[in-house]
Amino acid sequence: MIVEIVILAMVAAFLGLRLYSVLGQRAEHEEEPAVTRFDPSEREAQRDMPANKPAQVIQPRQLQLDGAMPAVERGVREIAAADRTFDISSFLEGAKGAYQMILEAFWNGDRETLKELCDDDVYKGFEAAISEREAAGETLDNSLVRIEDTKIHSAMLDGRIARVGVLFVADIAAVTRDKDGNMIAGSLDDAIESRDIWTFSRDVTAAGPDWLLDETDEG
Numbered sequence: 001m002i003v004e005i006v007i008l009a010m011v012a013a014f015l016g017l018r019l020y021s022v023l024g025q026r027a028e029h030e031e032e033p034a035v036t037r038f039d040p041s042e043r044e045a046q047r048d049m050p051a052n053k054p055a056q057v058i059q060p061r062q063l064q065l066d067g068a069m070p071a072v073e074r075g076v077r078e079i080a081a082a083d084r085t086f087d088i089s090s091f092l093e094g095a096k097g098a099y100q101m102i103l104e105a106f107w108n109g110d111r112e113t114l115k116e117l118c119d120d121d122v123y124k125g126f127e128a129a130i131s132e133r134e135a136a137g138e139t140l141d142n143s144l145v146r147i148e149d150t151k152i153h154s155a156m157l158d159g160r161i162a163r164v165g166v167l168f169v170a171d172i173a174a175v176t177r178d179k180d181g182n183m184i185a186g187s188l189d190d191a192i193e194s195r196d197i198w199t200f201s202r203d204v205t206a207a208g209p210d211w212l213l214d215e216t217d218e219g
Contacts, residue, residue: 075155083204119214137179145171165199195219
């Protein structure tokens with residue numbers, strides 16, 4: 001039993017290393033949450049479960065769903081039923097980390113990170129904005145001051161694809177500098193409230209736990 005648990009833990013670690021579960025990686029100074037968790041004890045229980053015994057449907061945690069629209073709660077339950085690794089609390093923690101990672105990658109012109117964390121359409125939008133900024137010789141000196149609130153805005157299961165929209169309310173200090181480093185817009189002293197709705201998607205039948213940002217909108 002111990003050997004099997006160790007092996008399963010190693011497999012979970014291997015899968016988790018792929019982009020740190022995409023939504024699970026945070027900045028280096030922050031704690032690293034996991035969006036989808038691989039619980040060896042749970043897998044042991046599933047393996048030993050009699051074939052004629054139906055699998056128990058995991059219920060999403062209610063804390064983040066209090067006051068949610070019925071369609072949102074229904075979507076979360078459908079995703080949790082199709083993907084036993086889905087945990088709403090862990091997902092939201094991971095989404096916060098992804099929000100910071102993607103913002104910082106965009107501000108720094110880090111195309112490689114954006115390509116790994118975003119689907120093709122979203123990446124093309126970010127890349128076009130970065131290219132335009134570079135052509136003008138401008139750089140961004142932005143800072144995510146704090147994330148005030150994070151909550152599920154929408155959730156649906158479309159065939160095999162789970163899509164979860166998250167509303168982020170954050171304070172961001174934004175500064176634009178010219179090619180000589182002179183400030184031409186913004187202020188680092190006055191943070192501005194930003195309300196963004198980002199939608200993440202994942203194939204629930206995929207072996208890996210990867211979620212990708214596939215839509216952005218203003219909240």
